[in-house]
Amino acid sequence: xxxxxxxxxxxxxxSCVGILSKYFTQKLTTAYARDDRRxxxxxxxxxxxxxxxxxxxxxPLKDLILANVKAAQQKKSIYPPVVRFLRVIxxxxxxxxxxxxRRLAIYLFLTPVHFPYKPAEEELLLTYQRFExxxxxxxxxxxxxxxxxxxxxxxxxxxRGMQFRKMGEFFVNAGYRFVFIDAxxxxxxxxxxxxxxxxxxxxxxxxxxxxxxxxxxGHSLGAASISYSxxxxxxxxxxxxxxxxxxxxxxxxxxxxxxxASSFVxxxxxxxAVDVFDESFDDVAMQSTFREVKVPVIxxxxxxxxxxxxxxQDYLKRINPGLTTIRYSxxxxxxxxxxxxxxxxxxxxxxxxxQG
Numbered sequence: 644x645x646x647x648x649x650x651x652x653x654x655x656x657x658s659c660v661g662i663l664s665k666y667f668t669q670k671l672t673t674a675y676a677r678d679d680r681r682x683x684x685x686x687x688x689x690x691x692x693x694x695x696x697x698x699x700x701x702x703p704l705k706d707l708i709l710a711n712v713k714a715a716q717q718k719k720s721i722y723p724p725v726v727r728f729l730r731v732i733x734x735x736x737x738x739x740x741x742x743x744x745r746r747l748a749i750y751l752f753l754t755p756v757h758f759p760y761k762p763a764e765e766e767l768l769l770t771y772q773r774f775e776x777x778x779x780x781x782x783x784x785x786x787x788x789x790x791x792x793x794x795x796x797x798x799x800x801x802x803r804g805m806q807f808r809k810m811g812e813f814f815v816n817a818g819y820r821f822v823f824i825d826a827x828x829x830x831x832x833x834x835x836x837x838x839x840x841x842x843x844x845x846x847x848x849x850x851x852x853x854x855x856x857x858x859x860x861g862h863s864l865g866a867a868s869i870s871y872s873x874x875x876x877x878x879x880x881x882x883x884x885x886x887x888x889x890x891x892x893x894x895x896x897x898x899x900x901x902x903x904a905s906s907f908v909x910x911x912x913x914x915x916a917v918d919v920f921d922e923s924f925d926d927v928a929m930q931s932t933f934r935e936v937k938v939p940v941i942x943x944x945x946x947x948x949x950x951x952x953x954x955x956q957d958y959l960k961r962i963n964p965g966l967t968t969i970r971y972s973x974x975x976x977x978x979x980x981x982x983x984x985x986x987x988x989x990x991x992x993x994x995x996x997x998q999g
Contacts, residue, residue, distance in 0.1 A: 723756075730903035737907055748908040749915045752898060753836045755801040755828050764805040776848045778841055783832035785824040785849050789815035792857035796823040797846050799863025799886070800837075803830035806862070806980050813986040819857065824849055826865070839927060840920060842868035847877055858883055858993060862980060863951065867929045874935035881996055883989055884942040886976050889955040891928035897950070929955075933962050941967040941992045943985055945974030967992060 729751070736744035760768065771786035786804060787793075794814055796807045804823035811821040826845050828837030846869055850856065858881035861869040866887035873879060888894050895909040902908075916924040925931060940963065944956040953970065960966050969988050971979065979985055 726901065730901075733903050734905075737905060741907070744904070744907070745911040748899075748902070748904060748911055751902060752908075752912055752915075753838055755837055757829070758801065758803060760803065760805055760830065764808060767808055768805065774849075774852070776845060776852075778827055778844045778848070781827055781833040783825060783827045783834075783845050784830070785822060785845075787820060787822045787853075789818075789820045791818045791820050792855055793820040793822055793853050794858055794860055794883075795846070795849055795853055795856060796821070796860040797842060797862070797865030797869060798824070798826065798829065799865050801829070802826075802862065802865070805830070806977065807860075809981050809983075810860075810986055813983065814990070817990055820855075822849065822853055826868075838920070839864065839868050839871055840922075843872040843875075847872055850877065850879070856880060858996075860885065860989075862886055863888060863976065867932075870929045870932040870936055871927055873938070874932035879938055881993070882936060882938055882940045883992075884940060884959070885979055885985075886944055886948055886951050887929055887942065887955060887959070888951045889929040889933065889958045891925040891930055893952075893955070894928065895924075930958060930962075933959060936963070939967075939996055941969070941989070943969045943971070943979060943988065945976065945979045946970055946972045947975040948979070950976040 733744065733747075736747065768786065771788045774785050774787065776783050776785065788811060796804070796810070798804055798806050804825045807821075807823045811823065814821045824845055825832040826837060827841040828834035832845075834841075842864060846859070846865075850859070856879065859869055859879045860883040861867070862885040866884045867889075869879070869882065870884075870887075873882070888897075892909070895912060896906075898904075898912075899906060899908050913924045916922055916927070940959075942956050942959050944951075944953060946953060956968060956970070960968055971982065971984065974982055974985070
């Protein structure tokens, strides 16, 4: 029943977005000159974010259109075209179609951007063993290489396991078995939508099939998902946290800023968490679940992380003052997965645990 509801909501949302996109490009975006002879056609499409000069003499929504196109222009070097388009239309949806805006926000929050494997990653993947898991009828894949104590790695939202490729080669050469997961809806795994609970379920299945685990490694949502799993009773020997989002309200704020939405979407997502998953959003965020993590933990964070600020690492430290923390002044949210200094710090920490 729940799956049927999700499918119907998705179809309705996609249909409505298509209709509204056509409506905005054909109707709301035609601005007329005062003499009624000259007309400026300004489609709220991908090109709208690229316009350097907007001339609107008259339009009933002139100020709102200009404000949102300006916002899209300012962010054009940061966001991909589809996101720029959403940033332009979302304030209109909130004002005139709040029900649709709510459904679209929830849909976007649960739908990762899919990044396919690059040719070099495909070639490297051939050197790994591939294993298959399943969650509610959807297959997901995980990969392993090397011999020795195992590290199990879980990527973040819209990521993929091969983001750990440099870390994997480092630890395989250091005598570890390196295991990484393509979470449901990511990488080569099946599914279009995903969430923290799917991430956690995939992690738990991989953990149950992996002997001699030295530590588990989570990046971004991967770390939050592992923390959730531990808080529900999953046993792990040690936990490596990379760029983890911790504060629930800040997670929602980052999302709403990305799509140019108001705090209106925060309540919508919180309500959906209860209605669909029977869980409180704040209760499954790391700000709550990390309180139940009693194993050794190291948190590594880049000072240039614009996705997850340093305040999130500070929050973890307040929860657990004994937490080991390391910061890198020149690393960001994804570059932390590629830097050998990070790998060496992880290795030194793991060796320190072994020595007691």
